Amino acid sequence: MSVAPVRTPTRDGVLRAARKIAAILPPTPLLPVTIHGHQVWAKAECLQPIGVFKIRGAWHRLSDLSEEERARGVVGVSSGNHAQGVAWAARRLGMQAAIVMPADAPRVKLARVAELGAEVVTYDRASQDRDTISQALAAKRGATLVHAFGDPWVIEGQGSAGVELDAQMAALAGGAPTRIITPSGGGGLAAGLALACPAAEIVAVEPAGWDDVGRSLATGTIQRVAADAPQTACDALQTPATWPVNFAVLHGRVSAVTVSEEEVRTAQRFAFAELRLVLEPGGAVALAAALAGRVPLDGHTALILSGGNTDAVSFAQVLTDGE
Template sequence: MLFAPSRAPDRAGVLRAADKIAAILPPTPLLPLEFDGGTIWCKAECLQPVGAFKIRGAWHRLSDLSQEERGRGVVGVSSGNHAQGVAWAAKRLGIAATIVMPSDAPQVKLAATRALGADVVLYDRMTQSREEIAGQICEQTGATLVHAFADPWIIEGQGTVGVELDEQMRARAGGSPYKIILPCGGGGLTAGVALACPDAAIIPVEPEGWDDVAQSLASGEIVPVGEGPPPTACDALQTLSTQPVNFAVLKERCGFGLSVTPAEVRAAQRLVFSRLHLVVEPGGAAALAAVLAGKVELEDRTAVVLSGGNTDPAAFARVIETGD
């Protein structure tokens, strides 16, 4: 049943979402990057209208709301990319949106979310629960919670990246991808693409110290991030724990996960800028960072997702100019 909260995401839902996305957005480019004698196929989700793939899940979720639900508004939780996706979809559909965002989110993401007309409620990432805050708002207003990753519609919407990627690689690379490497926070994108591309090897990549998905895959059960995780520039991937709806897909489709260091992420950002002429935020460069660092074997028809490009200009300039 479509609106049952307990329903599981599936490939049919991903394909339905893909039709909805294709009606409003053009496919993002698939760019070849020559490296170490091979080709890495880079899916440039940083070129979406909100600068990240999150627009996909947000549109699938919000456009499926009933008129009554739309009238009560929506609440999202995000460090910035999902926030902008929900705000963009809400504005287009005439829905009031409130986004719970960490106080240390990049200013460029906070400003962009507000510019799209959403109300922003700030919280402390390390001492407060964004889910509890969002839940209280939903209880008070009757709004629908649009979770950043633990939602079947969100997972299916993010999976449309894989639908496009598969079509593009069959047209340009001689066949479907053998291996897809993805930046991973809570696992919405990774789970969605796993559903979309059932024959490809799926590898999630997280920042060092925030690799709860990798640890969960290794143990066979959900393992949260440990106490006192290190600071990371990959704000989009700072998720304390994946959730059952995501992990049900991940544990079936992902044999393992990887982590990358801050230096490896910066190296990937610099390479993308110099070779593909794209601005990619730290979290958006994590998957490519793993390949460049030799943590993933580069074989025929290997694809990576450049998941977002929303980064403060000054921070990006430091990475490009000094490597810091």
């Protein structure tokens, strides 16, 4: 098995990732939106080709593999969004990819990973450990393990969103962001943004009861999600714990807040009504925190709308529940 060499993700790495991604993908839109009387700026990562920011880290990681590593393929581990990023990058590079995904992942995500040509290997989220399964599979095949957040290349790739955001806000808002509110599962995006935008305050947002990053930052040591964590619609943010490579960047640099399930649904409805965007629950938590008043807002506050991979039935139910 080939795993990510032990190294520290860097801002230079983020800038290199941003150049690589700019060569194949246009910047995602930055949209002005008024919340509680303040104009803030929403970066629509939900409009990526796979509907989520995860394409960034996957492309940076896979495109840096050697020819020998590419020939052996990759193994990813994901609830669905990173899975699509790895599958998309692997197909473009002509590589084999196997993705370890929970059996209860949204059907739309399972289907899209398969449509992109990747092999889907399912596991039981309640009784099996995804990291153990993915590591064993990668070892058996001699493949490179591409973790969803605990990988320096993935962190740097996600940070490319911050490089784009910096330039867009300089052009549209008269200056770089002073605060970036971002969804957080394992902390890959938050860590990448912290590296990309060193002068900005980074606020990580997690679903209530899945605040392992927030508790880790508060205690100074990595904390796991409680065994009896509540159900959440934010499947993309159901990570059991952050990893040391992420925590080393986040600690002392990032703050965290939580949002409720109803606040997430409110944000989904707001995005649809005001921005004409479809957001999945996990992709809406930064907007939820802003709408709920969890974070101060000003004209240089940015929100990351991280993903829009939700099925029609679930999204329609969210919309009709608000009527």
